[in-house]
Amino acid sequence: MREFDLVVFDWDGTLMDSTAHIVNAIQQACRELALPVPGREAASHVIGLRLTEAMGQFCPGEHAGKLPALVDAFRRHYQADLDRVTLFDAARGTLDAIRAKGVFVAIATGSSRAGLERALAAAGIAELFDATRTVDECHSKPHPDMLLQLTDFFGVAAERAVMVGDTSHDLLMASHAGCHGVGISHGAHDCAELTRCQPRSIVHSLPELSSWLLPRLG
Incomplete structure (x- = not known):
C-alpha cells in the first residue's frame, strides 16, 4: 500500500554533491x-538557510556592516569552478525510479x-520535478512554508508527504x-545532528534511500 503521494x-548536499564547494566558498569569502574563517562544521551548518541569514552568522556584532560584502564575496567564490560540482552518482536513477511509482516529486531549497x-x-534534470520552491518565494528553512506551499499545490495531505534532506533544517521543516x-x-x-530531529529514517546514500522509500510508494 502506498504511504506517500x-x-x-x-538540493545542495542531497541531490547535488556541493557541500565541500559551498564550505570552501564561505571560507574564502570570510x-x-x-573575518574569522569558520571550520568545516560551522560552515556546513548554515547550508540550506537563506543566504543573508547564513552569512550573517559569520559577521556578528561589530562586523555586521560587512554582511553585504560577505554575501557578494560568497557569490563570487561560489560561482568560480561551479561547473565542477555534479549530482551524486545515483541521483538521476533514484529520481527516475520514484517517478515511475506515479507520485509527485518536488524540490524545496534554500537556493535562490x-x-x-x-x-x-546544467544538470539536465529539470523535467524530473513537478514543482520547486526556493527562498525567493517562501520563508527560509526550518519554517514550514516551502512544504506547506507544495502540499497545497498538489492537494496532498501533509502526512502523505516526505521530505528528504541532508540537514537538520530540512528535517525540522518537515516536522x-x-x-x-x-x-x-x-x-x-x-x-x-540528523538523529536529534527524530526523522522517520536516516540513510547514507541515494541507493539506500531507494531501498527504504520505493516499497513505501506502492
Missing part, C-alpha cells in the same frame, strides 16, 4: 574580508530561484509542516 528533495534554475539546467522526514548523511550535517 509526494516526495520532496532538498578570508577575503578579514535563479540559482536553482541554473543548476537544474513543523507535519510531514515525514528522511535524513541523508552524505551532505552537510552528520548523523548525530
Whole structure:
C-alpha cells in the first residue's frame, strides 16, 4: 500500500554533491574580508538557510556592516569552478525510479530561484520535478512554508508527504509542516545532528534511500 503521494528533495548536499564547494566558498569569502574563517562544521551548518541569514552568522556584532560584502564575496567564490560540482552518482536513477511509482516529486531549497534554475539546467534534470520552491518565494528553512506551499499545490495531505534532506533544517521543516522526514548523511550535517530531529529514517546514500522509500510508494 502506498504511504506517500509526494516526495520532496532538498538540493545542495542531497541531490547535488556541493557541500565541500559551498564550505570552501564561505571560507574564502570570510578570508577575503578579514573575518574569522569558520571550520568545516560551522560552515556546513548554515547550508540550506537563506543566504543573508547564513552569512550573517559569520559577521556578528561589530562586523555586521560587512554582511553585504560577505554575501557578494560568497557569490563570487561560489560561482568560480561551479561547473565542477555534479549530482551524486545515483541521483538521476533514484529520481527516475520514484517517478515511475506515479507520485509527485518536488524540490524545496534554500537556493535562490535563479540559482536553482541554473543548476537544474546544467544538470539536465529539470523535467524530473513537478514543482520547486526556493527562498525567493517562501520563508527560509526550518519554517514550514516551502512544504506547506507544495502540499497545497498538489492537494496532498501533509502526512502523505516526505521530505528528504541532508540537514537538520530540512528535517525540522518537515516536522513543523507535519510531514515525514528522511535524513541523508552524505551532505552537510552528520548523523548525530540528523538523529536529534527524530526523522522517520536516516540513510547514507541515494541507493539506500531507494531501498527504504520505493516499497513505501506502492
